[in-house]
Amino acid sequence: MEHILRKHWTSLLGVLFILAAFITLFKYSMEQGWITDSMKIGFGLLSGTGLGIAGLALANRNIKWQSSVQIMIGLGACILYSTFSFAGIYYGLWSPMIVLIGMTAVTAGVSAYAYRFDSRMLMSIALAGGLLSPLLMQPVTDQVFTLFLYLFVLNSAFFFLSIAKRWSELRIIAFLGTWLVYAVYFVHFDPPIDGLWSMPIRYALAAFVFYLVGFLLSSWKNNRCFDGWNLYLSLANGVLFGCWAIYILQGDLHYAYILTLIGLVYMLSGAIIFRLTKEFQMASASQLLGGLLMLLLAASQLGGGMESKPLINVFVWGGIAGILAVIGQIKHRTILSLSSLVIWLSIGIYWFAVTWSSPRGEWFGTYIPFLNWGAMSWILLAAIGFYYSANGIVSEMTKGFEKLLSNIFALLSHLIVGGLLTVQIQNVYLVYYEKAAADQLLQLSLSVSWGIYALLLFLWGAYRRQALFRFFGAAVLLIVAIKAMFLDLEGEEMLYKVAVLLILGGISFLISWINGKWKEEQNDSLVKTDL
Structure with missing residues (x-):
């Protein structure tokens, strides 16, 4: 593909210029009232179909003209896509079903030809034109369902070819173009976003799920290689959806719930990748840890205000x-x-x-x-x-x-x-307790409790036969001794302090006894080993 772009990028740019001129002429003629809407639609259908047929005829004559053939067929497909955008999205002359049938027919034809003859450049031209058409048209009426039906057909076909032929640029262009169309749709129409289930959030969620599944399938078919562009775009997909969802649902739903949804989805995706690859790779790790981060961020907001x-x-x-x-x-x-x-x-x-x-x-x-x-x-x-x-x-x-x-x-x-x-x-x-009496009694009680804690550490070390806990318990006991003799002896309440020191002394003797028993058991075990 890189070789094709270097060799034919000027031709591709020319196709985009012609398509932009065609769309501009469409819009201008409508504003001036030169010809009727039916005439414009008919002209678009005839032009696009004619270019496609001419390209097919040229392909049968000389195999050396394959690049020109691909450009001609791709330009025809672009004009047909522009016509569908005009009739079904820009002006609402066609019903969504007619647009669906027309889009499916053109896309299926172009895809079949590209699949049969490995026409990679053809698909890139058709996809670029298909995405550019609604962007340049910018409808005056809200035919949003038709627009996203149009995008669904484009994405389904081009993702299929991208996976089947391993033409990665198709899914990259489709992903970036679709989210760009969504942004333009949102800014241009300024749709109502009241409620939890408004149309903008539905379309954003549909795009998020579609690309998440699409990138997983693409990676699975590509020898289960989940790294590279599929990983980067999958993560970008979550970021884009999260930003749009938080913006749309502000005031209706706390963003912690959105982060929770994205986190759960990515942890599920990471688990699927791990299950398929049977190893801990960058793809599974990034999605699992990214999902975990989303959940942690969401959890930090649980009980907010409480x-x-x-x-x-x-x-x-x-x-x-x-x-x-x-x-x-x-x-x-x-x-x-x-x-x-x-x-x-x-x-x-x-x-x-x-x-x-x-x-x-x-x-x-x-x-x-x-x-x-x-x-x-x-x-x-x-x-x-x-x-x-x-x-x-x-x-x-x-x-x-x-x-x-x-x-x-x-x-x-x-x-x-x-x-x-x-x-x-x-x-x-x-x-x-009242504050005045509580401060002194608290310090004495803490000394006793920490002494008991040191005793528990020695008991744990004896039970697990691990010297580490003896050292840890000894450190706690020394800290308690310093605190009791140098800090707790200040002030009054002498009887309480005497009691505390006696208790700490008893704990120390008990620890000594535990150490003695432990050493006896260790010596006995060594003797038995020697015998």
Whole structure:
């Protein structure tokens, strides 16, 4: 195709000039009232048909004239398309059914010839003319259904040939031209956009679905190669539809719902690509991750205007992460496990950032520690983390790193547990105590809770036989000791402080006992191994 363009680009430009002159003459003659509408239609049909027949006759005489033949037949098809645009779209003289029959007949004839004789330039000329005609006509009456019926016939035929012959320029021109026609239609007619199901949103949705399916089929037929132009245009298709849909539906539907729709569609498309290719390629990754990004952007708007918005986000996305993790394990799907992990990490960071100013999520208007929606959010995130630690992540990239990843997930989950303890104890004093007394008691209670947390870490390390958690627990216990002896001893309330220090001392002795038992078990296992 590149060779043809270099050799015949001036001829192609000439065809466009002639077509533009023909359309301008059509419009001018109508404005001046020189000839009747029927005469104009008849002249257009005769001219287009005559050029097509002359081109076919010339093709039978000399094979060397194939380029000229293609230009002549293509110009004839362009004139016929212009006539259909004038009669069915510009002036509404023909019904949509007549336009459909005429368009189908011309397009089928041109496509059959191009398919039979590999007339690539013919199809490019016909497609350019078919898209240029309604753009230059710019109807004075709103024959929109006929216009998009016209575009549907063009796109269907040219996409078919593009896939069958692997002529990529046809689907590129069809895609760009159709969205350009849509923009001109919208600006020129200024159609009503009230309501959720107005005509502009219907046509935009139809174009979005058509091209999404078309690019998937094109890639599948092209040896299941989903990269290149098909990928770029498919992503551009989503961006164009999203922009138009958000503009059209503003005031009627929050844009989060539009992003959700696009995100779900692209995640489905990415899953289909992954299923067909049996591997994680750029195409499937970009569509899955792009869809996931759309869903994350949409989820960030859930509960907008509500005080409980952060809680809603955590439950929605935490639930999605948990479901994806379980399905990924059962079906052994890497992409599901990785998607789950990305969501879990993102929502975990988000929750740590907003939890301090989020509502407590009280049940029935009463705050109960660890039995409220805020606590349930922490518990959900911790449960997912421990699930990762126990079951691992389904991925070829994690082979050999299972133990390290398990420890990392367990540590992150324990950090979430620490956050749960801190926030819940903090809320107890905010709800049930006066501020003056609450500040000192809160600090003492936090010291005790963190000491218990350190004990839990040692217990977890003994249960899993992992020294990492002993070190982590020891670090927490040292921090608690520094806090208790240098910060909590200031001020009054000495009896409370004595009690706290005694409790921390007891926890320390208990940890020592756990360490001793653990070392005894390790020594016993080593002796048995030597024997």
